[in-house]
Amino acid sequence: MERDLRLDFFRGVALFCIFLDHLPNNILAEFTFQSVMFADAAEVFILISGYTAGMVYGRAMERQGFVAAGIRVYHRLWQLYVAHIFLFMIFLGMVAYTQGALNKSLYAEEFGATNFLSEPGLAVVQALMLQFQPAFMDILPLYIVLLAVLPLVLAGFRSWPGVVSLVSFALWLTVQLDNRVALAAYPGPDRVWYLNPFAWQALFLLGAWFGWRNIHGGVSWLGHRWLFWLAAALSLAGFLIRVNWTLHGFYDPIPVLVNAKLLWPFLSKTDLGFLRLVNVLAVALLVASLIRIQARFLASPAAWPFLICGRNSLYIFCLGILLSVLGHLVLNEFFGGVAMQLAVSVAGVVIMIAVAALLEWFVAAQGTPGGGAVGAPTATKGVRG
Amino acid sequence: MIAAFLRHSLFLIAATVVGLLITVLGASADERECPVPERFYEFEPLVTKTVKAFAGRREVVIAVLGGASTMGVAAGGLEFAWPARLASALAERFPSKRIKVINLAVGRQTAKRAVERLEHDVLPLKPTLVIWETGTMEAVRGTDVDEFRQTMQTGIDKLRAAGADVLLMNMQFSRASDAVIHFEPYLAAMRQLADINDVPLFRRHAIMRHWAESGALDLRAGEGEKGRELAASLYDCIGRAMADLATRGIPAAKRANPAGGDR
Numbered sequence: 001m002e003r004d005l006r007l008d009f010f011r012g013v014a015l016f017c018i019f020l021d022h023l024p025n026n027i028l029a030e031f032t033f034q035s036v037m038f039a040d041a042a043e044v045f046i047l048i049s050g051y052t053a054g055m056v057y058g059r060a061m062e063r064q065g066f067v068a069a070g071i072r073v074y075h076r077l078w079q080l081y082v083a084h085i086f087l088f089m090i091f092l093g094m095v096a097y098t099q100g101a102l103n104k105s106l107y108a109e110e111f112g113a114t115n116f117l118s119e120p121g122l123a124v125v126q127a128l129m130l131q132f133q134p135a136f137m138d139i140l141p142l143y144i145v146l147l148a149v150l151p152l153v154l155a156g157f158r159s160w161p162g163v164v165s166l167v168s169f170a171l172w173l174t175v176q177l178d179n180r181v182a183l184a185a186y187p188g189p190d191r192v193w194y195l196n197p198f199a200w201q202a203l204f205l206l207g208a209w210f211g212w213r214n215i216h217g218g219v220s221w222l223g224h225r226w227l228f229w230l231a232a233a234l235s236l237a238g239f240l241i242r243v244n245w246t247l248h249g250f251y252d253p254i255p256v257l258v259n260a261k262l263l264w265p266f267l268s269k270t271d272l273g274f275l276r277l278v279n280v281l282a283v284a285l286l287v288a289s290l291i292r293i294q295a296r297f298l299a300s301p302a303a304w305p306f307l308i309c310g311r312n313s314l315y316i317f318c319l320g321i322l323l324s325v326l327g328h329l330v331l332n333e334f335f336g337g338v339a340m341q342l343a344v345s346v347a348g349v350v351i352m353i354a355v356a357a358l359l360e361w362f363v364a365a366q367g368t369p370g371g372g373a374v375g376a377p378t379a380t381k382g383v384r385g
Numbered sequence: 386m387i388a389a390f391l392r393h394s395l396f397l398i399a400a401t402v403v404g405l406l407i408t409v410l411g412a413s414a415d416e417r418e419c420p421v422p423e424r425f426y427e428f429e430p431l432v433t434k435t436v437k438a439f440a441g442r443r444e445v446v447i448a449v450l451g452g453a454s455t456m457g458v459a460a461g462g463l464e465f466a467w468p469a470r471l472a473s474a475l476a477e478r479f480p481s482k483r484i485k486v487i488n489l490a491v492g493r494q495t496a497k498r499a500v501e502r503l504e505h506d507v508l509p510l511k512p513t514l515v516i517w518e519t520g521t522m523e524a525v526r527g528t529d530v531d532e533f534r535q536t537m538q539t540g541i542d543k544l545r546a547a548g549a550d551v552l553l554m555n556m557q558f559s560r561a562s563d564a565v566i567h568f569e570p571y572l573a574a575m576r577q578l579a580d581i582n583d584v585p586l587f588r589r590h591a592i593m594r595h596w597a598e599s600g601a602l603d604l605r606a607g608e609g610e611k612g613r614e615l616a617a618s619l620y621d622c623i624g625r626a627m628a629d630l631a632t633r634g635i636p637a638a639k640r641a642n643p644a645g646g647d648r
Contacts, residue, residue: 025591025594094565098562098565101561101562102561102562102565104605104607104608105458105608105613106454106459106559106604106612106615106619109458109493111521111559135565135566179529179531179532187526190527191526191527192529194527248580252427261538269570270530270531328563332561333560
């Protein structure tokens, strides 16, 4: 079976968007997913990751059984956990670097409440338990928790797919009705996980289910004409409303067509609000219908940077976070207006592509057997979920 | 493909470094004062009742809610805080007008706590205008953004129902904090709230960033006396800029100083 390059491509796009969105005052952040749809790069990333995981580990479960597939999932989870701890170390370094500045009289009283390291031992323990999620460290803990339940979910898909879907949907709906259904985070007392796993599991599991069904011939009703037109209509409506808001943000006299206040209850990012969920699913269906699995442009040189970044998503994701932290320092130290924002953005993207290219070259040079095939039973290729 | 790509990458990195150097060298602007470019106010709505009150006879009462940076702690006390500087800037511009600025700020006060205080501490003053500085505690503590937005909406509704104009002010800018505290969602929430409710927003975060960038203020000045001086001049700059924003729409003829202080 051929690798679905669309997954790599759009995950690569999402990774670039996450990096650009994380830079302060970045003009290019006005040109990412979040400006043209209710959802943003985080939804795209989690949906594609769910789909890939469902497909790769679902196939592993068919071939190697529950235990072997479970071990592979947990091997991947371990890599993510180590990456999370690595990012935490970078955060600690940042805190150490900025501590003096934050204690300057102008800010001491306000930011003193941060007290990241007033209880250093506790902060480290909380980070190890995924409870401490400082700036930018929110996606990986979510991903780790979702992978942790994946083996059970995949086993569930095989025996009682209806029950799994129902529980997943009910959990998401509960969060929509009562946002106290959340995981507490450190330091308390009000802090919760920025991305509520009880809500976000719905998107990941839905992706995983489609990915899992894909190895069993796909989901026939996805091809219905009316579903395509529904997705197109929803995507278009989301696009028009969101672009209108973006343009209004750029230039105030442009009138707002739909008052955002009406939609706020359905646009929560923390709780994956209704409109965000529906919007990302509609756009995904639309894109999957319009772009064929081996569309020619995916083989073109222009698509190559996105493909290699999407293929090495864990490394490039972490690198992107690191680069956006450095980008913060550069942009807030030297400023430099739009030119500087563009320079930092371009430099970051180029570094991400260069590292992905190196990783690709390295794997190829190692002569890994079965290169390119999803689910190849080797440590380097196979565990990319 | 990879070799060609690496060549391009090297070129781009070199170009970036050159761009960086040019920007650093070019950043030595020599402005003494701290002007605020029109783009920070341009599309802000007017505080209509306040504008009318300035034209009328009755006293103009401005109540200020906020945290430590509004209390003026870093500059040595309330008399150096930006609300006090706002009061003296207004007194300069409207010498014959009775204006009272009441500073109700409390250190580390959340938006939620501020809303709880409205009934007892703010509304009895019958303020013409309420300036609400907030967002810092929420960003520092990682309060749920949706909850923050809801809380602020409640507060804005209450103040308007009581007949007061509302003006919002967002967080301070600091070079260091941006990299460890996730301000962006809270800044965005406040922009949306101001926009949707048609209340003006004093973009303190962006304006302070502009002053740091233009070299008007060196926000890195350290501890002790130097730090205190910096805070005092920063609060003076903010007070005067706030006077500009709060009195937009008042015909120049009514002003004692049509140039508007530092503009």
